[in-house]
Amino acid sequence: MSYDIIVLGSGPGGYVAAIRASQLGLKTAIVERESLGGICLNWGCIPTKALLKSANVFEYINHASDYGINVKGAEADFEGMIKRSRGVAEGMSNGIQFLMKKNKIDVIKGTGKLLPGKKIVVTDADGKTTEVAALKGIIIATGARSRQLPNLPQDGKKVIGYREAMSLPKQPKSLVVVGSGAIGVEFAYFYHSLGTDVTIVEFMPNIVPVEDEEVSKQLERTFKKKGMKIMTNSSVEAVDTSGKGCVVKVKTAKGEETIECDVVLSAVGIETNIQGIGLEDVGIATDKGKVLVNDYYQTNIPGYYAIGDIVPGPALAHVASAEGIICVEKIAGHSPEALDYGNIPGCTYCSPEIASVGYTEKAAKDAGFDIKVGKFPFSASGKASAAGAKDGFVKLIFDAKYGELLGGHMIGANVTEMIAEIVAVRKLEVTGHELIKTVHPHPTMSEAVMEAAAAAYDEVIHL
Known part of the structure; x- marks a missing residue:
């Protein structure tokens, strides 16, 4: 044929x-x-x-x-x-x-x-x-x-990947999630919401390490407030599955720590x-x-x-x-x-959600840009207050010279539906002042985009 x-x-x-x-x-x-x-x-x-x-x-x-x-x-x-x-x-x-x-x-x-x-x-x-x-x-x-790590072989029952994580026969009482990218934090949120005791182990200094540092810190605060244990600058050295559950050896900056759990989820990439x-x-x-x-x-x-x-x-x-x-x-x-x-949006669907596109603040500085940064917290949003979703913020990074929108970073309720605006305006080369003058509907979460742009240029109204 x-x-x-x-x-x-x-x-x-x-x-x-x-x-x-x-x-x-x-x-x-x-x-x-x-x-x-x-x-x-x-x-x-x-x-x-x-x-x-x-x-x-x-x-x-x-x-x-x-x-x-x-x-x-x-x-x-x-x-x-x-x-x-x-x-x-x-x-x-x-x-x-x-x-x-x-x-x-x-x-x-x-x-x-x-x-x-x-x-x-x-x-x-x-x-x-x-x-x-x-x-x-x-x-x-x-x-x-x-992806399988040599020191973290998956057996599909006690040490699992994402595929087994969405089809386990019963809910584990305790779970260690290795890796805090999108897959790791989404499953951490899911299982913790149902009552599983969750620990996240991340090798890098921040969870969701590809995100802007302020977003990472916000998610860590929220997760800790919910009751999750977060271990950054840490790595899983070995997992003993010979007993009823798992004994996880974690290397931290302070030494070695042992965690007992029912299941280990390896979320270290693909x-x-x-x-x-x-x-x-x-x-x-x-x-x-x-x-x-x-x-x-x-x-x-x-x-x-x-x-x-x-x-x-x-x-x-x-x-x-x-x-x-x-x-x-x-x-x-x-x-x-x-x-x-350079204009590909990334979304993470835990709660609060994360959405981002373009340069982080650090990446923009490292690239040599003179930048203006605007940030608007959802705690100042009428819609977010009415919805009971005040956690998080919108952060926009502009090139100070030309007003180009270099990056957009959001954490909060429903922000994965809001990031497309930032992708579109970057595609169309909209400037910061043009974004400020784009009338956004009230009351909405999306108003925070306009307000964050205004904050970068010292024109913010609701802060």
């Missing part, structure tokens, strides 16, 4: 690339060994948000008296939450199946391996092989998996799925676990392209989707604009 485009992997990079290819009139096939939608829809972005929503609702109920409502006897149904999450994931995956049919994309089930000559051999669950060829190009979108897919057979160049590509995702071998987590850049679903669209449009003979990796 031959196609114009064959996509290897159906995550948010692969399936989006396939749909865009079909829209452009290219005969397209997608190869997938598990479920359509990849990790994101089935074991990542979507089902975790379903779990976090359950945690949000449970927190609301537990604090209902703050809103003048008396609720008694509320209990967390852990198994029910897991079941709902899996149902949401299944529904989304079924939605991708519908989109494949709608766009006349052939789905080839099985494990794909690249061959020279723009071909892929696919082995199905019964061991039967099928060879398919691409006339215009093969797009490799095989994604990533939970590693790419590039082994055993035929890269070496074709001669595709890699470096440090990533496939090397140009601005339009062409590898060093003509006719082979790569997108998503397996190429350099942020390992984020929305990045993979954008890369897939750009890649396909270039193959189709269009002239797409290369992706601006």
Whole structure:
């Protein structure tokens, strides 16, 4: 069988690339060994948000008296939450199946391996092989998996990765989370909200270390206030799983500490799925676990392209989707604009939420910018007070010379829905003064964006 485009992997990079290819009139096939939608829809972005929503609702109920409502006897149904999450994931995956049919994309089930000559051999669950060829190009979108550390091997029961964390048979009474990136703090929040005793161990000086330092400090304060234990400048040296639970040895600045818990969640990042897919057979160049590509995702071998987590850049679903669209449009003979990796938003969905884009304050200073910084706390927001969500702030960083918005950093309720404004105004090169004069609706959380801009220029009204 031959196609114009064959996509290897159906995550948010692969399936989006396939749909865009079909829209452009290219005969397209997608190869997938598990479920359509990849990790994101089935074991990542979507089902975790379903779990976090359950945690949000449970927190609301537990604090209902703050809103003048008396609720008694509320209990967390852990198994029910897991079941709902899996149902949401299944529904989304079924939605991708519908989109494949709608766009006349052939789905080839099985494990794909690249061959020279723009071909892929696919082995199905019964061991039967099928060879398919691409006339215009093969797009490799095989994604990533939970990274395993030598001193923290995952057994799937006591030492787990994110996949097991959203499908445990019962709620652990105590949990040690190793790593405090988005995955780590989201699961820490989820389990703590249900009553699990949670400890976060982070090697760097701050939790969520890629974020602006003020955001990191705010989240640490909030988490500690909720009752979580936070250990920064610390590393897990070993985990003894020989007993009923886990005995975790943690190296800290003050010495070694031992923690006993039911389960250890390893959330120390991801590693790419590039082994055993035929890269070496074709001669595709890699470096440090990533496939090397140009601005339009062409590898060093003509006719082979790569997108998503397996190429350099942020390992984020929305990045993979954008890369897939750009890649396909270039193959189709269009002239797409290369992706601006300096204007990619990042979101973390614990409570309070975190959202950011562009330079942190430190990065802007290190880059040599003379900056103006504006910060507006949600404690001064009427909408935040009415909603009972006064934790957090919006922080904006401007270039003092030209008024360019260099970065935006938010922590608070619903800020993952607010960051798109900052991404858009940075794309459109809006200045600080223009943002101040952009009328925002009242009362809203988003007013804090306008107020933070005003604060940078000493024009803030509500502080």
